[in-house]
Amino acid sequence: MNSLKDLIANNRRWAEQVTAEDPDFFRQLSMQQAPRYLWIGCSDSRVPATQIVDLPPGEIFVHRNVANVVVHTDLNALSTIQFSVDVLKVEHILVVGHYGCGGVGAALNEDRLGLIDNWLRHVGDVKQKHRSALAKLADFPAKHDRLCELNVIEQVRHVSQTTIVRDAWERGQKLTVHGWIYGLKDGHITDLGIDVPGNDALVDAYVGAIERLTGERPEA
Numbered sequence: 001m002n003s004l005k006d007l008i009a010n011n012r013r014w015a016e017q018v019t020a021e022d023p024d025f026f027r028q029l030s031m032q033q034a035p036r037y038l039w040i041g042c043s044d045s046r047v048p049a050t051q052i053v054d055l056p057p058g059e060i061f062v063h064r065n066v067a068n069v070v071v072h073t074d075l076n077a078l079s080t081i082q083f084s085v086d087v088l089k090v091e092h093i094l095v096v097g098h099y100g101c102g103g104v105g106a107a108l109n110e111d112r113l114g115l116i117d118n119w120l121r122h123v124g125d126v127k128q129k130h131r132s133a134l135a136k137l138a139d140f141p142a143k144h145d146r147l148c149e150l151n152v153i154e155q156v157r158h159v160s161q162t163t164i165v166r167d168a169w170e171r172g173q174k175l176t177v178h179g180w181i182y183g184l185k186d187g188h189i190t191d192l193g194i195d196v197p198g199n200d201a202l203v204d205a206y207v208g209a210i211e212r213l214t215g216e217r218p219e220a
């Protein structure tokens, strides 16, 4: 286990390495950020955004919370989306879930963990919405994986339905919302095949992704 002093020492060593490779790196980055991506992911310590896609600081604007949930009244998520879309003009919003998500597992199992149960109730809603598809799966691990995937797709839909994203599309801004999932066991990201480049594409993208995943056609 690292002490806090170790963390500061690590930081200095890292900054020196980066500067050795590119003496201008921090000076350039300190003047402006121009990320092309907004990452909406889980807070899980094993899913660090820039590291798993091997990008340096400055490339990804990040919002993380437990179980990568986008709730339409969450001022924190909405502010992050609004700033990144309206001000930074990101071109892609990546909703990135992960297999083995503890938050999704707790929602699936209806665990009582405390205050967080209220937050995870949103994942419980996803579970309830897709209960017939989940019921077809044999065991808890299979249902857990599927709910992690379904949760990503539902959150892609939520992002696409925000006034921020809809307004950006309406004024012709180039912006696509995507759904990915990360495997803790092999470090691989899988594209869940939902890409939403505009309001008109949302229903087909959503229905298609759910149908491919579950074999069931959801209500749009």
Ligand code: CO
Binding pocket: 042, 043, 044, 066, 067, 068, 098, 100, 101, 102, 103, 104
């Ligand atoms: Co998680």
